[in-house]
Amino acid sequence: xxxxxxxxxxxxxxxxxxxxxxxxxxxxxxxxxxxxxxxxxxxxxxxxxxxxxxxxxxxxxxxxxxxxxxxxxxxxxxxxxxxxxxxxxxxxxxxxxxxxxxxxxxxxxxxxxxxxxxxxxxxxxxxxxxxxxxxxxxxxxxxxxxxxxxxxxxxxxxxxxxxxxxxxxxxxxxxxxxxxxxxxxxxxxxxxxxxxxxxxxxxxxxxxxxxxxxxxxxxxxxxxxxxxxxxxxxxxxxxxxxxxxxxxxxxxxxxxxxxxxxxxxxxxxxxxxxxxxxxxxxxxxxxxxxxxxxxxxxxxxxxxxxxxxxxxxxxxxxxxxxxxxxxxxxxxxxxxx
Numbered sequence: 001x002x003x004x005x006x007x008x009x010x011x012x013x014x015x016x017x018x019x020x021x022x023x024x025x026x027x028x029x030x031x032x033x034x035x036x037x038x039x040x041x042x043x044x045x046x047x048x049x050x051x052x053x054x055x056x057x058x059x060x061x062x063x064x065x066x067x068x069x070x071x072x073x074x075x076x077x078x079x080x081x082x083x084x085x086x087x088x089x090x091x092x093x094x095x096x097x098x099x100x101x102x103x104x105x106x107x108x109x110x111x112x113x114x115x116x117x118x119x120x121x122x123x124x125x126x127x128x129x130x131x132x133x134x135x136x137x138x139x140x141x142x143x144x145x146x147x148x149x150x151x152x153x154x155x156x157x158x159x160x161x162x163x164x165x166x167x168x169x170x171x172x173x174x175x176x177x178x179x180x181x182x183x184x185x186x187x188x189x190x191x192x193x194x195x196x197x198x199x200x201x202x203x204x205x206x207x208x209x210x211x212x213x214x215x216x217x218x219x220x221x222x223x224x225x226x227x228x229x230x231x232x233x234x235x236x237x238x239x240x241x242x243x244x245x246x247x248x249x250x251x252x253x254x255x256x257x258x259x260x261x262x263x264x265x266x267x268x269x270x271x272x273x274x275x276x277x278x279x280x281x282x283x284x285x286x287x288x289x290x291x292x293x294x295x296x297x298x299x300x301x302x303x304x305x306x307x308x309x310x311x312x313x314x315x316x317x318x319x320x321x322x323x324x325x326x327x328x329x330x331x332x333x334x335x336x337x
Contacts, residue, residue, distance in 0.1 A: 175283025
């Protein structure tokens with residue numbers, strides 16, 4: 001689970017000049033998380049139709065990328081690996097995989113959707129509190145690597161070259177789903193919307209009478225107040241961190257975030273918040289920065305147009321923060337704590 005971003009909700013009824021538009025909310029499970037939609041609409045009927053269509057689109061995406069549905073497209077594909085010839089894939093998978101492979105190349109493997117064998121291995125470690133054996137770790141690492149994927153985005157075909165491969169889009173699919181849900185809501189006439197996918201946010205136009213949605217950047221420890229409040233609109237916000245999912249074995253902390261290059265979990269306590277134009281980008285960059293660390297991660301974000309990030313780590317038992325060049329200032333103008 002990502003760090004949870006706190007959202008300050010605004011009044012139920014729209015400000016003068018927007019008629020009688022009201023705020024509506026609905027929550028449904030999807031992609032192993034919870035999707036929440038907040039939107040301003042003229043009436044319950046309009047909101048219901050838009051919400052229904054947006055959640056239907058999220059369900060379609062879940063049917064492609066979910067690792068919890070044995071009949072999802074990605075799990076059906078990995079059961080065919082290694083493939084003797086390319087197979088046809090959905091346009092959605094081709095789009096997300098093309099972006100993911102590009103980011104994998106840009107980060108020299110720090111971001112890699114073929115990390116699934118390692119994710120599953122270390123999930124077992126957290127559940128049983130038992131470190132994997134060297135042979136099992138070596139076997140999982142052998143099944144990881146972007147070089148094992150042949151994608152033709154124009155023909156929308158894929159060939160998986162390795163044995164025991166498992167694609168894991170957990171660091172990008174939720175963000176992509178929020179992109180698609182926002183598009184559907186806009187097609188139904190709703191633009192003042194917020195989509196919360198387990199802490200990853202997609203923000204449309206601001207609520208009536210407001211400059212933006214007020215979003216609290218979560219602290220490193222669960223239960224602590226937000227580090228700062230941002231006022232944002234028409235962008236995505238994603239977080240990654242180990243505040244909730246980790247295990248300690250023999251005095252060593254193991255995060256749920258895996259470095260695909262080493263095959264090992266991140267051990268340094270840290271949290272990352274990324275602001276970007278789209279959900280897929282924000283989601284993926286947050287995970288990449290978590291693996292790369294503050295210096296390399298912020299360099300990556302600074303090279304990405306319209307993206308920004310904020311990182312907090314614990315060094316010598318003291319919190320230390322880093323921010324990229326474009327990370328927005330706090331809404332109230334107060335300095336970072």
